[in-house]
Amino acid sequence: MIKFTNVFKAFPKGGLALKDVSFHVAKGEFAFLTGHSGAGKSTVMKLIYADERPTSGEVRVSGYNVNEMRPRDVPMLRRRLGIVFQDFRLLEDRTAEENVAFALEVTGARVSTIAARVMRVLTQVGLAAKAQAYPRELSGGEQQRVAIARALVNEPTVLLADEPTGNLDERATRGVFQLLRDINASGTAVVMATHDLDLVRQAPYRVIELQEGALVYDSAVDEASPRDQAAAP
């Protein structure tokens, strides 16, 4: 599904963001991506959705080889992914419903099917009642639910969430996290970058930890987490 093999990523001005990172996320899996600020979490995400290409090593996502992808295949890859960010990234002048519908329209989905599919995912994230609301009329948690609905509407095989709870209070965080767990339970793989360790400890999921660009712990491979040692002050 997602396979990193000895991936290095250097930015023109910024040094090595990733050093020799290898891991594999299977179909239907839930994996946390943790690490301090600047550890390289977002860089991993960008490589997965082909916003960046690896400097060396190989990135494979859902049958595509990100290294040698043609630019015109990038949109096709992204239609198989759902992407959620800390800052929601909704279109401000469109309602919740229109924001979600837009992700379908972009793919050339049949117009007659769009409304029903949109309502279904909005219902799934618990926002059917706010379908006509604009982003500014919604709380942060609600906006993130709209973003998740948008990510889900194309029925992705993988949901990427880069600190989806970073801007939310504790209650909204729990709600969004529960939603992601439900989505995973119905078969969609989820990769969630976060530095909310409470959240990570709550759930029995795979944990991949980065430190200054290097993969230092992978619960699927290692026994103990260096994080557990580092966590004590």
Next chain:
Amino acid sequence: MNLTFREAMLTFKRAPLLSALSVTTIAFSLFVLGLFGLVVVNLQDALRSVEERVEVVAYLLPGAPVEAVAQALKDIEAFPEVQSATYVSEDDALARARAELVELRDVMQELERNPLPASIEVKLKPGFRDTDHVSAVAERLRGFGFVDDVRFGRDWVEKLDRLRGLAAAVGIVVGAAFAVVAIIIIGTTIRMAVLQRSREIAIMRLVGATDGFIRRPFLLQGAIKGLLGGGVAIGLSFGAYVLINRYLLQSAFFTQEQAAAIVAFGALIGLLGSSLSVGRHLKRV
């Protein structure tokens, strides 16, 4: 397609001032172009009426056989360049000279013998009234045995040629200049629209929009702005035409085809301006 249309219309709704500004600017540059076009159209009308007087006259030897001349007239009228060929007899020529040269009427009255030769006057079809065709026809007329001499106003046929060339050249240069101005203006407004919507474009990309999908509404929007600008320009030109006719001089307006061509030209430069601009700026957002 209607999705593209909806997205293009959304831009007008979102940035009405910017849109109105670009339509107005395009309208005015096309208006100036239109005014110049009116000058050219009227100049061409004037040229055409001068051109109609282009004719080749073949003077005949005295005593040319009547049947041969009649046959020659038929042959000449069959030339591809020729519109009409008229036989003017010696008597006709004298009568015409009497009528036209009033001051010499007395002299003419006293003539014992008609000094004027008979002639064949040949008018050419439009499009053949230039030096090359006129000379060619004259050359062929010389080939008839009973033709004494062939005359045409070589000097002013040549001048006419040059005038026509000049009008065309000035038209192309001025037209191109204003087209470039309009393209740059459209390009700039599209650039502003792209920058204004860069966040939106980034989001479109994230959900899997192709570059073509993102570009299309911008192209349509540019074409619509050009179309509207062209329409307004025709309206302004018509206003100017009415005023000129009322206060200055009788003149002609564009034919429907010409007016449609100007509007289509507006749409074309709108499309061109946006396609030149949007590709470049999409790469940067």
